[in-house]
Amino acid sequence: MSNEKLTPQRENFSEWYNQVIQRAELADYAPVRGCMVVRPYGWAIWENIQSALDRRFKETGHVNAAFPMFIPMSFLEKEKEHVEGFSPELAVVTIGGGEKLEEPLVVRPTSETIIGYMYSKWIKSYRDLPVLINQWANVVRWEMRTRLFLRTLEFYWQEGHTAHATAQEAEEETRRMLDIYTDFAVNEAAVPVIPGRKSETEKFAGAARSYTIEAMMGDTKALQAGTSHNLGQNFARAFEIQYLDENNQLQYCWTTSWGLSTRFIGAIIMTHGDDQGLILPPRLAPIQIVIVPIFKNDAEASQVMEMVEEVRASLAGRFRVRVDDREGMTPGFKFNDWEMRGVPLRLEIGPKDVEKRSVMAARRDIPGREGKTILPLEGLAETIDSLLAQIQSALLQRATAFRDAHILQPESYAELCSAVEGSWALAWWCGSSECEARLKDDTRATTRCIPLDQPGGEGRCCICGAPAREKAYFAKAY
RNA sequence: CGGGGUGUAGCGCAGUUGGCAGCGCACCGCGUUUGGGACGCGGGGGUCGGCGGUUCAAGUCCGCCCACCCCGACCA
Known part of the structure; x- marks a missing residue:
């Protein structure tokens, strides 16, 4: 944490973005150009994104699996548009165990090819369809210009890969997953995205049709926040993913792929953040409530800490709560620190609160005195439950109003x-x-x-x- | 790849004519503080990007190399 103020968004939005990531300890630069280290607090956001998405994938019949990160170079070359789209940004392994490899291995930039190869082995009959597999993975694309979370050489994502008997089923799947991304973005991240179809020039290399959710950042620039591709029979033909239908006729499958990456963390930062730092939507925040104890001497400290523990215990089963009991820091410093980290709700507990059996609550989305309210201990969990819901919906409303105004x-x-x-x-x-x-x-x-x-x-x-x-x-x- | 720039403590930087490697923040210890970014005193931390050259002496001058950043081109 630094004592200095953030660069204001209006002055330099990019600089603001970089500083927030560093100071909120979301990520750091790795020793290799363009690579990032996702720090525990940033990864905790990703874990919450993962569980929100994974739940939705499972509810719609998908299962998780893991495919290798090395792909034979020749696989990439089997689909013309795909190789043309990705070859400039491939990392290639040519030596293994000190020996030059017979065939170079590509570090996956995405996994359509290797998954297509496996599907061709697994799928024989219409009874095998549909195949609905997702994987949580890292991929590598050798980008020229990088930005933390938005565009790094290596990033983390999920990629779903499905195979279907008919064109219609594949299109339905593509649209279903786009709907899931939209639902996730709006209802979990409070990011009001616009779902739509990509133009021919903007579509995924090798897709018949690509869909996207587009989000508006705080500087009004657009961010592609998730994509869902109908691959038609392009990859099925390239990898011979075929099945026998009810009439004993050999048919090519229709496949889809869809992905959402750690880039989405960038979307959350740039949609909600302000000049005090990050603002996290309560549903995805690693810490939803931080309790800051305030006291002047040992006598006050023991009274205050007793009540802090009482409050923490009453909330802990229901919310993600943290008590900031760090010594040698003033409450003012802690307020700024947790605001930088985007914690949606702060509870201040001092001698006055002990006396009145209440806590001072401060909303992250409403800065200063206006966002503060005194909450009685009586029914605190219920009050906070609805307060967090209010914050969640206020963030969505504010972002939607901003977008529509632009x-x-x-x-x-x-x-x-x-x-x-x-x-x-x-x-x-x-x-x-x-x-x-x-x-x-x-x-x-x-x-x-x-x-x-x-x-x-x-x-x-x-x-x-x-x-x-x-x-x-x-x-x-x- | 083209143009420009920067490499000195974790971060940001200063370092004069070549002459003991410094400042702020951060970090550690002690004390006083604590309801919106506290203060005092003490302390730890260096392959000055790398290699070579000039010199009694190089962070400083010269040569080569490396890395990174910015602007273009290109791209999720």
Whole structure:
């Protein structure tokens, strides 16, 4: 912890982001360029993300497994678009045990290929389908420019890989998982994402169709927060994933893949954080309540600590509680420290509270005096339960209001170009890659997604003026 | 890969003409403090990025190398 104030968001959002991560002890730079160490507090957030997602995966029939991190180079080359998309960013092992390898091994950038290979061995009959497997893993992509959590050489994620008998089932699965990501983002992380379809140029290398959830960060830039791909029969054909149907006919499977990574931690930081530091949604916060004892002398200390323990014990079974009993630090320092770490609710307990049988509660999402209330010990757990729920929904409301206030609906190309400076644009688009490229050249903004929620009707492409049936979101992205 | 920059304590930095390697924060000890970032006193911590050269003497001058950062290009 440092005594100095954070760089304010408005002054330099990137600098603010880096400082928050360091000071809240979420992650640190590793000795290898572009790699990060996820520290215990950051990993605890990831564990909460994992359990929220894993529960949803299991509820929809998926099971977990683990596949190797080394993939034969030749596997990557079997799907044309896939290898073209990933080859520039592969890490390759050429020596093992001091011997040059017969065939180089790729450190997985994603696992469609090796899982496809295994599926071709496992799937023989329509009775074997669907196969619904997820894995929690690390992957490596040799990126040029890296940012903690947002883009690192190695990152952690889950990747689901499923195989189905029909195109329709695969599409349903792809959309089901997109819905799960959306539900997770909105209801667990309080991040109001926009689900939609990726354009041809933005889709996953090797996919027939990609879906995404797009989130708006506090600087209005967009972040792709999770993706779900319908792979069609591309990988099934490349890896010969085939089954015999009811009529004894050999058929190719239809496969999907979907992933959400530690990048999502970056999304949480940049959606909710303020100039005091991190603000964590109560449902994912490793520590939901921190208790800060306050006293002047030994006599006060024993009274205060007795009540602190009473309060802690009454909350511990129901909430994630921490008592800050560190010595040699003033309460003021501790307040700032826990605000930096984004703990949603702080309880201050001092001699006055002992006397009144109450605690002073301070909400992280409402800074200063305004966020403070005196809570009686009587019924404290119930009061706090509803307070945490209020904080959770207040964060979602605030982020949603911010996002909606920064979405413009331009009618002309000139309006579109100015809209993407500091906002997102929702505009008619004809669907052509040329139009995307033109906007990107002129503004550096890209097509984020074609939202599932469409206005209907028809319009004119905001870029070329051709007839358009769909609106798309355009924005600068991380 | 092109352009620019930086390497000195954990972090941020200073180090003059070549002459005992320093400051702030952090850390450790003791005491006083404690309801919004406390203070005093004492203390520990260094391959000055690396290798070589010049010199009585190099953090400082010269050469080579390495690493990292920023801006472009490229990308989740």
